[in-house]
Amino acid sequence: MPTPTPRLPLRLSLLTRWTALIGTLMVLGIGIALLLSHFFPAQPWLVMGLSLLCVVPIAIITIRAQLQTMLSLFRALSGTVASYQDGDFAFSLRWPQNDELADLVAAHNHLGDVLRKQRLDLVQRELLLDTMVQNTPVAMLLVAEGSAIVYANLAARQLLHQGRRLEGQHLPDIVQQSSPALADALARGHDGLFASGEGEQEEVYHLARRRFSLNGRKHELLLLRQLTHELRRQEVQTWKKVIRVISHELNNSLAPLASLAHSGAELVRRGQTERLPQILATIEERTRHLETFILGYASFAKLPTPRMASCDWQPFLDTLASQIPFTLDGQPPAQPAIFDAAQMQQALLNLLKNACESGSRPQYISLHVSQAMGQLRIEVRDRGPGMSAAVLENALVPFYSTKRSGTGLGLALAREIAEAHGGRIALSNRDGGGLAVTMILPVGEGNN
Secondary structure: OOOOOOOOOOOOOOHHHHHHHHHHHHHHHHHEEEEEEEHOOOOOOHHHHHHHHHHHHHHHHHHHHHHHHHHHHHHHHHHHHHHOOOOOOOOOOOOOOOOOHHHHHHHHHHHHHHHHHHHHHHHHHHHHHHHHHOOOEEEEEEEEEEOOOEEOOHHHHHHHHHHOOOOOEEHHHHHHHHHHHHHHHHHHOOOOEEEOOOHHHHHEEEEEEEEEEOOEEEEEEEEEEHHHHHHHHHHHHHHHHHHHEEEEEHHHHHHHHHHHHHHHHHHHHHHOOOHHHHHHHHHHHHHHHHHHHHHHHHHHHHHOOOOOOOOHHHHHHHHOOOOOEEEEEOOOOOOEEEEEEHHHHHHHHHHHHHHHHHHHHHHHHEEEEEOOOOOOEEEOOEEEEOOHHHHHHHHOOOOOOOOOOOOHHHHHHHHHHHHHHOOOEEEOOOOOOOOOEEEEEEEOOOOO
């Protein structure tokens, strides 16, 4: 059987109840006065005094009883509010009457239920977050102003303090004892990679740093992620790709060479030597192609440190134009450049060669050099088909090529040279068709 709903008392508002109470007291006073006037008809002041003497104590006792109950409720409300401020939401109140105070108590109890549920949800989320933070493989350290460690998860304790607590310790002391390489990485003041250990025990980590204010104090969050396994897997994948590309190119060159050599030997055996020059020329062409391919890989793998020197623009551009024709767009800067001329020429030759192979007309292949705001910009432009979004995203990745016989090293080598000079390379499609490859380099000292 369903549980019967409890019946609420008849609803009477506070105004109705107090009006009825005061009215009752007045009627009582009038009744007492009429009764006394029957015994003392000629003494009205005596009747009035005796009536007040009877009614006032009754009124005081009755009103005080009503107010006492309400004051108890108000004190209870004040106490529960204080408990809410302390984070204790386990209290609820009850009011026997069905009036406005009952509505206030119901609203107060509902607020307590909501706060209690929110607190429980918050505790559950905090527990979940703490579980996730404690069990993540990323070492996390929260450092307050003054280098005091405020929080450290399990990974940080294992990495830096042999599993012992780190809270309250000073970061420089812990780091210097456990990992001098991390101390050097922290001294650089920014995100980056560092290696700890030697030989087979070497581990590579990525350090991320985030600064923020907490309770009016500056804090820094340090994240240490071990990348050794990821880098090794990536290294294996890269080597597999290199071996696959080299094997493919070698097979494409050696198979025709073997076939041509066999054909030449057969022609010599038959005494038919009139086709030998053509066969030998083809063998020479394939051999030179293979040599160029191997030298390209060797150049990419053995790029030396740039030898920075002053270089006048006009002789540099003239030497470049003698190898691959292009149109110079505008005048180069008057100041000489500070870079490794040989490496920069190699990078620009690769970019100009790509522009020529893009299908652009030769007259639309141009080179523009400018210098502003402490940056040197060398831009190679063409009017070929440009690049799709996917190709733009991967064009600078080594060994990535959309050409059938491409090695994927031209742009990658140019990027390596730019980064070795402290710069970078940017690719963008041009309005009206074509591609713009921009090499952005810092201006060397003495060029301002």
